[in-house]
Amino acid sequence: MDVSIVVNGKQVTRDIEPRQLLVHFIRETPGLTGTHWGCDTSNCGACVVLMDGAPVKSCTILAAMCEGHEIRTVESLERDGRLDPVQQGFHERHALQCGFCTPGMLMTARALLDENPDPTDEEIRIAISGAICRCTGYKNIVSAVRWAAEHEAAAKHGDGLRQEV
Amino acid sequence: MATTENLPTAEAERPIGFGRLKRKEDARFIRGQGTYLDDIRLPGMVHGAMLRSPYAHARILSIDTSRALAHPNVAAVITAKDLETLGLAWMPTISYDTQAVLAGDKVRFQGQEVAFVIATDEYSANDALQLIEVDYEPLPAVVNARKALDPDAPVIRDDKAGQRDNLASPLWEAGDKESTDRAFAEADTVVTRDIIYPRCHPAPLETCGIIADFNPATGQLDIYNGNQAPHAHRTVYAHVAGLAEHMIRIRCQDIGGGFGNKVPVYPGYVCAIAGSIVAGVPVKWVENRTENLTSTGFARDYVMRSEMCAKDGRITGLRVNVIADHGAFDSTAQPTKFPAGFFHIVCGSYDLQASHVQVKAVYTNKAPGGVAYRCSFRITEAVYLVERMVDALALEMKVDPIELRLRSFIAPAQFPYETTTGWTYDSGNYAATMQVAMDLAGYNELRREQAEKRARGELMGIGVSFFTEGVGAGPRKHMDILGLSMNDGADLRVHPSGKAVVSISAQTQGQGHETTFAQIVAEELGIPPEDVEVRHGDTDRSPYGLGTYGSRSTPVSGAAVAVVSRKVRDKARQIAATMLETRPEDLAWEKGRWYVKGDPEKGALIEEIAARAYSGEELPEGFEGGLDAQVIYDPPNLTYPYGAYIAVVDVDPDTGHVKVRRFIAVDDCGVRINPMIVDGQIHGGLAEGIGIALMELLSFDEEGNCLNSSFMDYLIPTALECPDFELGETVTPCPHHPLGAKGVGESPNVGSPPAIVNAVIDALHETHGVEHIDMPCTPARVWAAMQGRPEPPQ
Structure with missing residues (x-):
């Protein structure tokens, strides 16, 4: 069947098997292997992408269900050579080690800050509790999301955002 | 003393040399530009999938692959018969045992590899698995390690000439029996405990996988694989496949976590290599999560009985008997001369009069493994045992568990210190590190809080552990794996x-x-x-x-x-x-x-x-x-990092649910090259330790069915189970390392489970008389213990 999905602002149309999972559809698009697969059962969150702005686990959604919807992946976070504050925050606060969960964590964090620009640590922990990180023990991820929230707020007030990496 | 709360200065962030330098590798990972195994696609690549046994123990009567081969997208189906013609039906394990690459005569654990399908795509390969018909004759399974040596237990490894029972390796001993008997005879207090370190799994977020690309024209074999020891793998493949080692190239690009799980060579790897040799195209095989949990290297599974004794207020002796469950094939990870790994570091951080350790390994109808899940070869089991025993002894002696440790520690002037089991600890000042942890935790204040809460019927526990690890294997004269020096x-x-x-x-x-x-x-x-x-x-x-x-x-x-x-x-x-x-x-x-x-x-x-x-x-x-x-x-000795950990838990009196409220970890790993990375390693290992202590378990029913085969039931801690870890440090340089550094990555996984279990017992002993609960301390187990009921059998 033909399925047409907007992935990171670009229309992607492909003839697929009806059973194809969204995570596989995304990963078979050239250059978009940032969305990972980790568990099959919606537990680990390595596959989180944004569907119309809301975080979803792309391993448990059929690509066919996304016809006409907009998907955002980790590759869309950096814009015009500028990192998203959540990306910068993860670097600043050493919130990643092996990096495998990072894309899912980043998209989850992005969705949280879009919804709640000034979350408490508890709200951050709840927001990322659908995702597993085996390396960091989450402490620095919470700190990174706080960093992003604070710097995003500062940027809105014209203080700008330090850019490295 | 520094804590993670001390924000780094700008100067420290840009050091020429040591300091909190932010990571170079982040640049690709935060952009989703890492290259993990499954991200690699080679031209003409086909996909493998593995058919696995539904039985823990069964005779294979027949395998019919004809319907799978008729699938339009299937290129080949490989069974043991095909591998026999290539001489690849069996492979060596890292413990000098053999393991079936694909089962021919019998399956010996649930999830064992039976047939390998190669198809144009992953979906078709998995479809074709359903088309293979295998006729099994189920056999009684040996699941409980304690029963594996019963005279009527079926012999699992009848493929091995001369094997008449389920003993996987002969009795192995360390320390000295006679002097230990003497220490116990002279002691004034003795405690005995049966303690299980249950089977758990490293479960890295990225599962195991491989791409094998054999070029028949040149004889070159290119392998892409996320493994923790690429050079050793290359040597193993040269031996297994009879290929020239210099014509094998292994590339491990980004690896999504290993934690010991990615040390061994797995049958899927050999099948992909055989598949590429046969098909002449690159073959990719990536296991799914169930395959990862049920067939690749598990960890621990030590059934232990221990006695510890004290005289004049300090610890003097230790006796340990272990039955090690190695599963159906002995593929534990350890240096050759150490069949129980470094378990005999079980004498811990204490200046003992004597100790004696015996380990017996058995085969069971469970997945092979015994890898070190973020641990230096069984040190996690050792530290858990000794630190639980010290707490048991402290309870018996009615002395504060920290006090007993302080009285019994090896003193700074005793280093280098020769333990009663033959290790030479390099350096340490244990009491100083313990004190830093007590200060950071506010130990005396916590005890006051606990007493107040107890009076109100609330269950709060404070648990301590103090570990010494031997890491950095190792000196050439003592340590090798498969004959390869650990240099x-x-x-x-x-x-x-x-x-x-x-x-x-x-x-x-x-x-x-x-x-x-x-x-x-x-x-x-x-x-x-x-x-x-x-x-x-x-x-x-x-x-x-x-x-x-x-x-x-x-x-x-x-x-x-x-x-x-x-x-x-x-x-x-x-x-x-x-x-x-x-x-x-x-x-x-x-x-x-x-x-x-x-x-x-x-x-x-x-x-x-x-x-x-x-x-x-x-x-x-x-x-x-x-x-x-x-x-x-060639390192002259191992390095011996150590640390003092304190866990504070709250137990829900109505449900038995354990919440780790605080966790204080003070590590001494010598000189820290990048303290930010060291802290990150400690955070991660603490989370795993919380998982092992409270959630993570591979359990089996009586027929050998694995009951925890996905993340739905193999539970891994999330951000909600982990507290905001509180770290501290002391620095005692390693005298023989050129930088004064010691290893640290595994310390938190080694040190945290006993601290948490000790805290749970501390919460329940006075009010409920609970003396021990085996891990994981799930609400059901804790609640059962609170009711005075026996634990559910393992």
């Missing part, structure tokens, strides 16, 4: 521009080697770490070495990098002497520069020396030119 190479080349490439044999799975190892070169040569490229993960581009596990990267490869940097520095001194028209011995070193003693203005920067080394200008007499060196580092 590491390093190769450093400084280019004419003064920028450098260092190639290492350690294999990162997230530990930040690209940053830390650049910092070591930077520290030693005085060039900025951003000018040092760390090359690893490619057997064609890195020196031979045994990889990363057992916290060996910094102790072995880190030392190799320091030594090779010093060799280059010495070479630079010779060149600088010629440049400055003086003798090498008249030069002094400051970071990045040789200068003339007594005339500090006159000197040469390392980049000036590098330029000279490759130039047409005069060089020292007999000097070959260039600025590079290589070494192989």
Whole structure:
């Protein structure tokens, strides 16, 4: 069947098997292997992408269900050579080690800050509790999301955002 | 003392050398540009899928692959018969046992590999698995390690000539029985406990996988694989497949976590290689999560009985008997001469009169393994046992558990300290580290809070553990795996521009080697770490070495990098002497520069020396030119990091649910190269320790069905189960490591489970009389213990 999905602002149309999972559809698009697969059962969150702005686990959604919807992946976070504050925050606060969960964590964090620009640590922990990180023990991820929230707020007030990496 | 709350200064963030340098590898990961195994697609690549046994023990009567082969997208189906013709039906394990690559006569654990399908795509390969018909005759399964040696237990390994029972390796002993008997006879207090360290799984977020690409025209075998020891894997493949080692290249690009799970060679890897040799195209195989949990290297599974004794208020003796469950094939990970790994470090941090350890390994109808889940070869089991026993003894003696530890510690003046089981601990000041942890925790205040809460009927527990690990295997004269010495190479080349490439044999799975190892070169040569490229993960581009596990990267490869940097520095001194028209011995070193003693203005920067080394200008007499060196580092001893951990838990009196409210970890790993990365390692290991203590378990029913085969029931802690970890440190340098560093990556996983279980018992002992609960302390188990009911059987 033909399925047409907007992935990171670009229309992607492909003839697929009806059973194809969204995570596989995304990963078979050239250059978009940032969305990972980790568990099959919606537990680990390595596959989180944004569907119309809301975080979803792309391993448990059929690509066919996304016809006409907009998907955002980790590759869309950096814009015009500028990192998203959540990306910068993860670097600043050493919130990643092996990096495998990072894309899912980043998209989850992005969705949280879009919804709640000034979350408490508890709200951050709840927001990322659908995702597993085996390396960091989450402490620095919470700190990174706080960093992003604070710097995003500062940027809105014209203080700008330090850019490295 | 520093804590993570001390924010780094700007200067510390940009060190030439050691400090909180942010990681180089982040740039690709935060952009989703890492290259993990499944991200690699080669032209013409086909996909493999594995058919696995539904039975724990069964005879295979027949395998019919005809319907699978008729699938339009299927290229081949491989069974044991096909592998027999290639001589690949069985492979060696890392413990000198053999393991069936594909089962021929019998299956011996649920999930065992039976047939391998190769198809044009992953979906078709999995479809075809359903079309293979296998006729099994189920046999009684041996599931409980305690019953494996019963006379009527079915013999699992009847494939092995002369095997008449389920003993996987002969009784192994350490320490001294007679002097231990004497210590117990003289003791005034003795406690006995049966303690299980249950089977759990490293479960890295990225599962295991491989791409094998055999080129029939050249005979070259290219392998892409996320494994923790690429050079050792290459040697194993050369032996298994009879291929020439120099025609095998293994590339491990980014690895999504390993934690010991990615040390062994798995049957799927051999099948993919065989598939590529047969089909002449690249074959990719990536296991799913269930395959990862049910068939690849599990950890622990030690059934232990222990006695500990005290005399005059301090610990004097320890006796331990272990039945080790190795599963159906003995593929435990450990150096050859250590069949129970480093378990005999079980004498812990204490100055004992005597100890005696016996370990017996058995076969059961469960998945093979016994890998070290973030642990140096069974040290986790050892530390858990001794630290639980110390608490049991403290309860019996009615003394504070910290007090008993302080009375029994090895004293600073006793180092280097020879333990009763033969280890030589390098350095330590245990009481000082314990004190830092007590201060950070506010230990006395916590005890007051606990008493108040108890009076109100609330259940709060405070648990302590103090661990000593031996990491950084290891000295050539003692340690090898499959005959390969556990040494590491390093190769450093400084280019004419003064920028450098260092190639290492350690294999990162997230530990930040690209940053830390650049910092070591930077520290030693005085060039900025951003000018040092760390090359690893490619057997064609890195020196031979045994990889990363057992916290060996910094102790072995880190030392190799320091030594090779010093060799280059010495070479630079010779060149600088010629440049400055003086003798090498008249030069002094400051970071990045040789200068003339007594005339500090006159000197040469390392980049000036590098330029000279490759130039047409005069060089020292007999000097070959260039600025590079290589070494192989043979560590003189293990390094012995240690730490004091304190857990504070709250137990829900109505449900038995345990919440870790605080966790204080004070580690002494000697000199810290990148304290930010060290802290990150500790955070991660603590989370795993919480998982092991409270949630993670591979359990089986009586027929050998695995009951925890997905993340729905193999529970891994999330951000909600982990507290905001509180870290502290002391620094006692390693006397024999060139940088004074010790390994650290595994300490938190080793040290945290006993602290948490001790806290749970501490919460329940006074009010409910609970003396022990086996891990994981799930609400059901804790609640049952609170009711005085026996634990559910394992």
